[in-house]
Amino acid sequence: MSVIAESAVGHDELAVLKLLALEGGLEGDVKISCSHLADRLDASNQTASRRLQRLESADLLERDTVSDGQWVQVTETGERTLRAEYEDYRRIFETDAQVALEGTVTSGMGEGRHYISLSGYQRQFEERLGYEPFPGTLNVDLREDSVRRRSAMASLEPVPIDGWESEERTYGPAVCYPAMIETADGEVYDDAHTIAPERTHHDDDQLEVIAPDKLREELGLEDGDHVTVSVGDRE
Ligand SMILES: Cc1cc2nc3c(=O)[nH]c(=O)nc-3n(C[C@H](O)[C@H](O)[C@H](O)COP(=O)(O)O)c2cc1C
Numbered sequence: 001m002s003v004i005a006e007s008a009v010g011h012d013e014l015a016v017l018k019l020l021a022l023e024g025g026l027e028g029d030v031k032i033s034c035s036h037l038a039d040r041l042d043a044s045n046q047t048a049s050r051r052l053q054r055l056e057s058a059d060l061l062e063r064d065t066v067s068d069g070q071w072v073q074v075t076e077t078g079e080r081t082l083r084a085e086y087e088d089y090r091r092i093f094e095t096d097a098q099v100a101l102e103g104t105v106t107s108g109m110g111e112g113r114h115y116i117s118l119s120g121y122q123r124q125f126e127e128r129l130g131y132e133p134f135p136g137t138l139n140v141d142l143r144e145d146s147v148r149r150r151s152a153m154a155s156l157e158p159v160p161i162d163g164w165e166s167e168e169r170t171y172g173p174a175v176c177y178p179a180m181i182e183t184a185d186g187e188v189y190d191d192a193h194t195i196a197p198e199r200t201h202h203d204d205d206q207l208e209v210i211a212p213d214k215l216r217e218e219l220g221l222e223d224g225d226h227v228t229v230s231v232g233d234r235e
């Protein structure tokens with residue numbers, strides 16, 4: 001059922017959702033009539049009504065019908081769907097903008113320390129990031145919307161760290177981006193980088209940050225503390 005409902009939502013329905021949001025549908029209920037909507041869409045009343053129905057079935061919209069029209073409100077799922085579109089346009093038009101990711105500090109598996117200390121990586125950090133990182137990665141458990149927004153980092157300029165080999169084994173490459181961390185108290189640390197190792201035990205919801213200093217000490221961070229990591233060069 002939900003598959004049918006979801007597949008019924010295409011670009012035409014999204015256009016209606018956007019229109020309703022423009023009329024205030026995100027902030028609260030807006031009152032519309034099908035004929036007004038049909039006018040705006042340059043479509044028939046039936047078409048306008050069908051699109052509203054599909055949006056409602058897909059849980060993107062809530063409706064309350066009254067005698068002279070209907071009250072509509074864009075749902076949380078609806079807002080998320082619009083935001084995903086917005087992120088796409090951001091990626092098209094805003095190259096090199098900052099991507100702000102939010103989450104909470106968390107402990108990992110204690111492996112970051114080992115990898116960051118290896119000379120095959122250290123050499124590259126000093127050369128390409130300009131510092132010797134504190135041995136470890138500060139792990140940030142990203143909020144759901146930030147996990148999605150993370151893909152916007154693809155439009156930023158990365159600092160590549162190459163894979164290498166020792167006598168015993170090979171080590172994978174990683175990608176770094178310049179980053180700034182801000183705590184809930186407004187304390188800021190500027191010279192950090194995010195690091196995404198190609199071989200990792202973590203999923204997309206974990207962001208790893210490296211810096212010349214121990215960030216837990218510099219910023220007084222403990223597990224569960226909220227941080228914003230702004231990724232990308234400042235304009
Ligand atoms: C620079 C760097 C290189 C890594 N290379 C590898 C690798 O070659 N193979 C691997 O299994 N994990 C590699 N990892 C990933 C770690 O095993 C681990 O998944 C990750 O860094 C999280 O560690 P943490 O939970 O201790 O913070 C690397 C991590 C970093 C930071």
Ligand SMILES: Nc1ccn([C@@H]2O[C@H](COP(=O)(O)OP(=O)(O)O)[C@@H](O)[C@H]2O)c(=O)n1
Nearest residue numbers: 107108109110112113136137138214215216
């Ligand atoms: N720049 C950094 C890097 C790591 N750390 C912390 O240093 C410790 C060692 O890092 P790690 O990656 O080996 O450990 P976990 O992230 O697995 O807990 C962890 O407590 C990290 O949160 C930090 O405070 N500042």
Ligand SMILES: [Mg+2]
Nearest residue numbers: 108112137138
């Ligand atoms: Mg770590």
